[in-house]
Amino acid sequence: MTNETTANRALVIGAHPDDNEFGAGGTIAKLAQQGCEITYIICTNGNKGSHDPDMTSYRLAEVREVEQRTAAARLGVQQVIFLRYNDGEMEPTPALRAEMALYIRHFKPTIVFTHDPWKHYMLHPDHRAVGFAVIEGIVSARDHLYMPGLGQIGLTVWRPQFLYLWSAEQPDHTEDISETLELKIAALREHHTQLDGMTDLEERMRQRAAEAGQPAGFAAGESFRRMSL
Numbered sequence: 001m002t003n004e005t006t007a008n009r010a011l012v013i014g015a016h017p018d019d020n021e022f023g024a025g026g027t028i029a030k031l032a033q034q035g036c037e038i039t040y041i042i043c044t045n046g047n048k049g050s051h052d053p054d055m056t057s058y059r060l061a062e063v064r065e066v067e068q069r070t071a072a073a074r075l076g077v078q079q080v081i082f083l084r085y086n087d088g089e090m091e092p093t094p095a096l097r098a099e100m101a102l103y104i105r106h107f108k109p110t111i112v113f114t115h116d117p118w119k120h121y122m123l124h125p126d127h128r129a130v131g132f133a134v135i136e137g138i139v140s141a142r143d144h145l146y147m148p149g150l151g152q153i154g155l156t157v158w159r160p161q162f163l164y165l166w167s168a169e170q171p172d173h174t175e176d177i178s179e180t181l182e183l184k185i186a187a188l189r190e191h192h193t194q195l196d197g198m199t200d201l202e203e204r205m206r207q208r209a210a211e212a213g214q215p216a217g218f219a220a221g222e223s224f225r226r227m228s229l
């Protein structure tokens with residue numbers, strides 16, 4: 001249940017800027033320290049995530065990309081790809097599924113991280129939509145009769161070893177993030193438009209990490225549903 005995670009390449013796919021840090025920031029930092037090559041895909045531009053009446057969607061999208069790049073760099077992530085869909089409008093369409101499959105075939109990750117779309121009472125529709133599109137995209141990425149044209153231009157099939165779902169309905173794996181919790185918090189702090197108003201961010205993150213780690217005997221943890229692919 002608590003065996004060590006290692007990977008050569010990881011693909012972390014979140015709906016919004018900041019989701020990857022919240023979901024798996026400590027584990028991502030840990031993998032980066034082990035020399036894992038990490039790529040982020042951020043599906044939406046996060047252009048509705050503001051309560052500031054003077055903020056526009058255009059400006060918010062620009063600022064959030066900068067925040068996301070800075071946060072990713074703090075964790076040691078090498079590459080951030082922005083798909084720039086409108087916030088709140090993600091749907092798990094065949095086109096989105098194919099898009100996910102294309103990135104998986106291209107980057108050939110050992111591990112994929114994303115949202116658990118089966119989580120009950122999860123409010124945000126984008127989290128569900130992205131979770132489903134990634135899971136379905138994994139099937140399209142690994143079976144050669146999906147998107148046969150891609151194989152003909154060299155984007156051949158790829159099967160990641162593991163899928164890690166964060167905020168999981170039924171977690172079955174805990175990652176020890178005792179050494180990287182501070183990096184996770186520092187990365188989250190870079191999302192100023194989202195978190196500057198949250199005065200108890202640090203306390204909440206420490207509390208959540210302590211609770212997640214406790215059953216496995218870790219001072220701090222992140223829990224996932226780990227699917228072997």
Ligand SMILES: [Zn+2]
Pocket residue numbers: 015016019124127
């Ligand atoms: Zn989100």
